[in-house]
Amino acid sequence: MTSTLEFLPVPAQVLERIRATGRDAFGNAATPQARVAGLPLRCCLRLSRDGERVLLVAHRPSEHGGPYAEVGPVFVHAEACEGYRTPDTFPAEFRDRRAVLRPYDAAGLMLDGVLAEPGQSERLVGELLADPRVAQVQVRNVVAGCWNFTVRRAA
Numbered sequence: 589m590t591s592t593l594e595f596l597p598v599p600a601q602v603l604e605r606i607r608a609t610g611r612d613a614f615g616n617a618a619t620p621q622a623r624v625a626g627l628p629l630r631c632c633l634r635l636s637r638d639g640e641r642v643l644l645v646a647h648r649p650s651e652h653g654g655p656y657a658e659v660g661p662v663f664v665h666a667e668a669c670e671g672y673r674t675p676d677t678f679p680a681e682f683r684d685r686r687a688v689l690r691p692y693d694a695a696g697l698m699l700d701g702v703l704a705e706p707g708q709s710e711r712l713v714g715e716l717l718a719d720p721r722v723a724q725v726q727v728r729n730v731v732a733g734c735w736n737f738t739v740r741r742a743a
């Protein structure tokens with residue numbers, strides 16, 4: 589099942605622009621900072637480690653625009669990183685987190701979402717994307733709703 593899906597972090601060209609300009613796409617200053625380990629990083633889809641410097645920036649994960657295309661805060665590495673190297677695999681360090689799974693249709697409109705308990709996200713994302721109306725699923729944090737990554741069928 590996972591071989592037919594694609595797990596998408598913040599696009600590389602977006603990260604390059606933020607790191608090169610020191611600003612996100614919405615004009616906010618992107619200042620490198622040291623934070624506690626364990627932050628979900630949206631550049632390489634793992635949790636931050638001790639001593640890693642991160643940026644807190646605004647990101648709009650939907651490329652469609654429209655009323656459901658929310659902008660929200662994400663942590664990314666302050667310096668260039670390797671990105672997400674296994675895009676056909678559910679990010680291992682996100683498997684055991686609670687999550688809200690939000691499906692969207694091809695026009696970017698949100699369909700019925702699901703709350704996933706630890707260990708359920710990978711299976712539930714696959715079930716949501718088995719529905720032909722669903723074009724992509726966004727995996728988000730439960731309380732703040734912050735986007736973690738997007739899943740779609742592999743082209």
Ligand SMILES: [Zn+2]
Pocket residue numbers: 629631632633664665669670671
């Ligand atoms: Zn990274």
